[in-house]
Amino acid sequence: MKKNRETIRSAMDRRLSFLDDLPSCRAGVLEQIAREEVPVMKKKVSVGMVFAMVLVLLSVAALAAGILLSRGADAARVADKALEEKYGVTQEMLTYFYREEKEQSDGAVRVTYTGKDDLEYVLGTYTADVRDGRAEVVWSHDGEDTAGGYEAEAWGKEQLKEMLAWNATKGNMDAFRPQAVAIAEKHNAAWKQQISTDEEKKAYFEQLEKEKTAALEARKIPEEEMKVAAREAVIRTYELSSEQAALLELYVQPLAVEKNAWYRMYEGKPCFEVQYFLDQDPEHPETHPDKDGTYAALVNVETGVIEKLVYESGLGGEG
Amino acid sequence: MERDQRREWLEEAIARWEKPILHLCFAYLGDTALAEDAVQETFLKAWRHYDRFRGEAGDKTWLMRIAMNTCKDQLKSAWFRNTDRSVTPDLLPEGSVPFEEQDDTVTRAVMSLPPKLREVTLLRWYQGLSLEEMVQVMRVPRSTVNYRLKKAKTMLQGSLEEWYDEEE
Numbered sequence: 001m002k003k004n005r006e007t008i009r010s011a012m013d014r015r016l017s018f019l020d021d022l023p024s025c026r027a028g029v030l031e032q033i034a035r036e037e038v039p040v041m042k043k044k045v046s047v048g049m050v051f052a053m054v055l056v057l058l059s060v061a062a063l064a065a066g067i068l069l070s071r072g073a074d075a076a077r078v079a080d081k082a083l084e085e086k087y088g089v090t091q092e093m094l095t096y097f098y099r100e101e102k103e104q105s106d107g108a109v110r111v112t113y114t115g116k117d118d119l120e121y122v123l124g125t126y127t128a129d130v131r132d133g134r135a136e137v138v139w140s141h142d143g144e145d146t147a148g149g150y151e152a153e154a155w156g157k158e159q160l161k162e163m164l165a166w167n168a169t170k171g172n173m174d175a176f177r178p179q180a181v182a183i184a185e186k187h188n189a190a191w192k193q194q195i196s197t198d199e200e201k202k203a204y205f206e207q208l209e210k211e212k213t214a215a216l217e218a219r220k221i222p223e224e225e226m227k228v229a230a231r232e233a234v235i236r237t238y239e240l241s242s243e244q245a246a247l248l249e250l251y252v253q254p255l256a257v258e259k260n261a262w263y264r265m266y267e268g269k270p271c272f273e274v275q276y277f278l279d280q281d282p283e284h285p286e287t288h289p290d291k292d293g294t295y296a297a298l299v300n301v302e303t304g305v306i307e308k309l310v311y312e313s314g315l316g317g318e319g
Numbered sequence: 320m321e322r323d324q325r326r327e328w329l330e331e332a333i334a335r336w337e338k339p340i341l342h343l344c345f346a347y348l349g350d351t352a353l354a355e356d357a358v359q360e361t362f363l364k365a366w367r368h369y370d371r372f373r374g375e376a377g378d379k380t381w382l383m384r385i386a387m388n389t390c391k392d393q394l395k396s397a398w399f400r401n402t403d404r405s406v407t408p409d410l411l412p413e414g415s416v417p418f419e420e421q422d423d424t425v426t427r428a429v430m431s432l433p434p435k436l437r438e439v440t441l442l443r444w445y446q447g448l449s450l451e452e453m454v455q456v457m458r459v460p461r462s463t464v465n466y467r468l469k470k471a472k473t474m475l476q477g478s479l480e481e482w483y484d485e486e487e
Contacts, residue, residue: 011425017414
């Protein structure tokens, strides 16, 4: 076993030696510490402050009791169920899709599920129009033959089931990604990354940074309040049991150095992102109990409305 | 703990552990900028919670635990934004120290493991932590650590010629 350790350690030390040329973090750490050490006047807790604290606690409880889902988030909940009922595409299978919600001029909300990246062509796009709490779903591959496993050119629930099973045991997409790419190329529909050049990446991250700062500056609701609201929304929307709810683990980084780290603009609305993780059997990573995964919510920092909710089973992808 | 002593400890910790932690974070995250952020945040957290955690474990174990938790948080924040922050060993820069093809193969094989298996591999076989230290870092039972190590070893067998399968 010592041989293994030496092999890995020495090989990785040599291969990652470029990291040794990077500047030390020492100056940045000390600068941040100096900022945090600015003395703060100690104050006695006044009656007014107690009153204010009680008000904050009451508002948290009130928000938690009456969770407000945006029209998009509510429609997505309805569409998810309709998708499973009509096509057998479960929440876990959505790990292979991007989901978007758009309000339409006729009052409906259109929810689209597009296969991720290389899987875009074979998985196609499911489109759900949600009106008055009801969803009508269609698939871009409706009418096509899905029989024949990965040889088929349209992949439905049978392939998705196989993909999940492979991913769960192997941790990669080797069994199906090459076929998906080949089929897409055959139809001149190969997936291309939208942001590919260094200039595009730079512009994208600069824009993202601006939006994060703008969202933070727009905040009117305390972060703690938004975390509570997000948790309640996750529990109700995904119908978690009390046992599952008790195991939800908050993934917001409370000690983030960047104050805007968890802020972003979504559809032009300033939002705070909250993530909860559910792992019901941590001693057995090979298992995946129902509803395990990551739940994320975008909370509008001005209104407290839950703008978007996403469940990611974490079963797809390359690990 | 006096402020000066805490400051002295921090300076020593950065000098001693910054590079190993940077290597660990990079191998886990696959992104230089994210890894640098994770290292800085690791030392800031250590500074802030020095009194609370000091003595619970050795410096190295404690810092590795903070670093791994920080890395996991960073990875989990990426998928929601639909940004590609998956580990991409193909983009590894050239090192300042000459390396052989086998070094490259080993590094890519480790970095391509699923996160939980990558974590145990890095802590055990790259950073040299003992099983007890890994239990402290990962906060999971020893049986879980053993299980993941075994699974990681199995997955690496196909990629690494120098892989030996003796038990601990």
